[in-house]
Amino acid sequence: MESYNDLKLAVLIDADNVPYVYVKEMFEEIAKYGTPTFKRIYADWTKPTVSGWKKVLLENAITPIQQYSYSKGKNSSDSALIIDAMDILYTGKVDGFCIVSSDSDFTRLATRLREAGMKVIGIGEKKTLAPFITACDKFIYIEILKKERESQPEPDNREPSKTAPEPAAGPLNKIDPAIIKLISDSITDLADENGWTYLGDLGSLIIKKKPDFDPRNYGFAKMSPMIRSINLFEIDERDTGKKNVKHIYIRKK
Numbered sequence: 001m002e003s004y005n006d007l008k009l010a011v012l013i014d015a016d017n018v019p020y021v022y023v024k025e026m027f028e029e030i031a032k033y034g035t036p037t038f039k040r041i042y043a044d045w046t047k048p049t050v051s052g053w054k055k056v057l058l059e060n061a062i063t064p065i066q067q068y069s070y071s072k073g074k075n076s077s078d079s080a081l082i083i084d085a086m087d088i089l090y091t092g093k094v095d096g097f098c099i100v101s102s103d104s105d106f107t108r109l110a111t112r113l114r115e116a117g118m119k120v121i122g123i124g125e126k127k128t129l130a131p132f133i134t135a136c137d138k139f140i141y142i143e144i145l146k147k148e149r150e151s152q153p154e155p156d157n158r159e160p161s162k163t164a165p166e167p168a169a170g171p172l173n174k175i176d177p178a179i180i181k182l183i184s185d186s187i188t189d190l191a192d193e194n195g196w197t198y199l200g201d202l203g204s205l206i207i208k209k210k211p212d213f214d215p216r217n218y219g220f221a222k223m224s225p226m227i228r229s230i231n232l233f234e235i236d237e238r239d240t241g242k243k244n245v246k247h248i249y250i251r252k253k
Helices: 023-030 051-057 076-089 104-115 130-135 143-150 177-190 199-209 222-231
Strands: 007-014 034-043 064-065 096-100 119-124 138-141 233-237 245-252
Touching: 007 023, 007 076, 023 034, 023 064, 023 119, 023 143, 051 064, 076 096, 076 104, 076 130, 096 104, 096 138, 096 245, 104 119, 104 130, 119 130, 119 143, 138 143, 177 199, 177 222, 177 245, 199 222, 199 245, 222 233
Parallel strands: 007 034, 007 096, 034 064, 096 119, 119 138
Antiparallel strands: 233 245
């Protein structure tokens, strides 16, 4: 998968359009791509609907930005987030932005930031509309982070649950013919004279074509086991000369 080489990131959160319960997992995910140098969250904090965020703000050192709703039904927080994003852009102090929202109204903002040479990572719920997803370099579903937390074992010092365990959550999506075609076409685009494609390059190209692609959407922690499960591709693990480090190459059977 594509590496963003520890970017300096501005993390801007739309409190009205994402749940607060997985904020810890969000920041763990963001840490894979870079270091948050700005952490701001936008809402009308007089509303009871965002009260759940107030505790996690202190725990995660997120700066709350108050924006009153001047008109009923209008989300003024969107405007405040957009204005701050442009202000931060012109400071030149960041390499990219992480916009945490399920609201497609940020589509033009994501596009504008990328036009300025910024990397843009989106985090939102599965209900997020396609225009915002495709405007980002990478889009991550919050539901993935939820499933990862639910799959973690409880510490030994916890009381055993007195209720029956919930069934394991299934994948967000199934590997359908369109995804298989996307993988196959991308292998063709990158293949050498013998048909082999380096897995890291393959993952990067697929994300460029489909920003919300993630093996975790389909129930796999990594891309290589996902491709193995399709059983239409050959996999070659090549030694690199380093202990426990191999390069994985893929080609069509």
